[in-house]
Amino acid sequence: MTAVFEPFDVVDVRFPTSREHDGSDAMNPDPDYSAAYVVVRTSAGESGAGFVFTIGRGNEVAASAIRAVERLVVGLDVEETLADMGAFWRLIVHDSQLRWLGPEKGVVHMAIGAVVNAVWDLYAKREGKPLWQLLGELTPEQLVALIDFRHLSDALTPAEALEILTRGAAGKDARVAALLADGYPAYTTSAGWLGYSDAKVELLVKEALADGFTHLKLKVGADADDDERRLEMVRSLVGPDVLLSIDANQAWDVGEAIDTIGRLAPYGLYWVEEPTSPDDVAGHRAIAQAVAPVRVATGEHVANRVVFKQLLAAGAIDVCQIDACRVAGVNENVAILVLAAKYGVPVCPHAGGVGLCEVVQHLAMFDLVAVSGSTQNRWIEFVDHLHEHFVVPARVQGGRYLAPTLPGSGAELLPTTLIDYRYPDGVVWSDPQSTDPHPQGR
């Protein structure tokens, strides 16, 4: 008897991060980092985990969307699914009734991403490999078969993708060895949340330098005077050689972005992130042209590969910030990595939140091993929050991510976390006076 997919476990998990202003920025003053968490299971007893990352309210809507996707997956043959993950992706992304709810954007697309990632987690665990290695060992032909070229072919054809991936595979073994030995560069956002006091920022900046980071990011966008003051303070703390980037979290209109970045540029900016609406390709291009040589970065809220295609083809971004959980999972991110390689734009993943570091590191390491072949001008974001809740937490030492060696994608949460942080009935939420049973590691 062949194994089939069985009903999912879906859990609404929320962390009370707003109590400490962790994660506060110009658009998001009080996030409660949350996951609409899914475990896919098979009749053979295998399982894999994935999630939609949210910042609190509405996490239950994402959970509802995962349930809507579940109906398309339960009963599918596991072997056939894993043997053609491209077909599996198209099956659930192009379900016409669910597609109407995006199309290919918003809650439903993110829920599909959670399910796709969960199946990849299962696949990697079955193969006994970390996800980056499983992907890195696929042939260029197998990788091309993961990509849906619908609405991409004016910018990227299967033949071009094959050429890029064939070129990307050359010298792979040496890069795997270097990755295992040296890890992958990281930058940190831990010091620069808007809600933190100057004293706390100063302490955290010094910690970050002591920890070996050479690239830090600050949140800006609520008040230009305050942004300038903080940036001046941090620049004086870190000296001229440490890279500083800023993140406006979409707070500005186009003209306002250009003006404010111009004002902040003298303090030395590596990139400016999300200067305006993530849907505004033309706006990003206008900003990029006006503020060069400051680089424009975006991606964590870019809905899908069609918008990435335009941002990359138009020269609207200098840094491509993939997110593990915004688009429809591993397959769509493979498409975006190949597009970024075609246009010569470095990929610096968005992470932080809950679990984003754990999962997205695999995609950056795969990019290094099999697509771009480089870590030059590339860093994975690191935020030191909530890693202790994961079975295989991300590990950063000396300002570098260590390559995961355990099987899977990194998405699996600890059983105790799923009980204590479940919303609204876990102890953290049902008893607001409770002490957080697993306070953050830092």
Place this chain on the structure above:
Amino acid sequence: MTAVFEPFDVVDVRFPTSREHDGSDAMNPDPDYSAAYVVVRTSAGESGAGFVFTIGRGNEVAASAIRAVERLVVGLDVEETLADMGAFWRLIVHDSQLRWLGPEKGVVHMAIGAVVNAVWDLYAKREGKPLWQLLGELTPEQLVALIDFRHLSDALTPAEALEILTRGAAGKDARVAALLADGYPAYTTSAGWLGYSDAKVELLVKEALADGFTHLKLKVGADADDDERRLEMVRSLVGPDVLLSIDANQAWDVGEAIDTIGRLAPYGLYWVEEPTSPDDVAGHRAIAQAVAPVRVATGEHVANRVVFKQLLAAGAIDVCQIDACRVAGVNENVAILVLAAKYGVPVCPHAGGVGLCEVVQHLAMFDLVAVSGSTQNRWIEFVDHLHEHFVVPARVQGGRYLAPTLPGSGAELLPTTLIDYRYPDGVVWSDPQSTDPHPQGR
């Protein structure tokens, strides 16, 4: 005591339209037209209706999203809300935690649209006016206050919007009188669904001509040979003077769109609708440049005003197809109408489905009365499905919408419909052998 908003009624209503292939197109072979329906209520006993339109699966996700929005609305002061609908819009659209789930796109944004529209329905009923008239009687200053200019100001400033609306108000009374006397032009899609046989199409085309329509639309995109055959048949039935448009429902890539439209153009095309992904501004522009003088139309799946801004500013569309229920309701559609006026692009609303004709006609009539001032090269889509379920059904005679004169937005469903079509426990769904208690009117 001032009145406040009370908890919503939310109903998952679905119609089994797939049983007759009504609404079938290249991307949507088997839609069950559905509404995640909301009634907002006040402590003073007033109410208003709105909905998210979906095509079946996932309607419950939209209902869940409406519940997430509900928590932001219950308890708000009704007078204060109606007195500043711009502030109300920003309050719920910019809630940071819900915004993360879009941002401003997909299920959450559509749910916000349902709630915004429901409050406008309540407002219009309180004033005893049809929505088009309520909006048409607002001053240019009041209309500008409805618009959120965030992420728009590079294309449209408040001062420009005021100028456009001040110009648009001139001669308003005469246009209201003409609208009440003559109605608003319609085009029909009823004849051209992909799933219909040639014999059925022929019958419906002849009916449409007899009913006074001079502009018909056919679905294309599944198979170019079949598209050409059907188009040739319909052109020979209608003669050279009736306008024919085609709708590919996003089926094509950019190059494929250009090739296929070129092949079909000799049969005389007024516009080609949704030739490719609604997110692809650059793709639409490339298609529009290649296929002119055939016009490119899109909008029913355009997520928000930022994407419309780009489509209009780039000259990527020749026809702007607003949808009453895709963006965040009346306020965002007012912004889009003003943008379209700025760039001189005619607005031809998307309708059909369930209730879209009922609601969107108010926006087109408001555009005529107070924004563009014209019906030239403008038609509202009409599909003769499911109108009998509405308290104030859309009325089309002689190929023209008659202006509604009863109070409200048109969104209110009949009480019996809410019982019989409720999913999954209404009789239509709980007893699959049941005869549809309210078969379609036609």
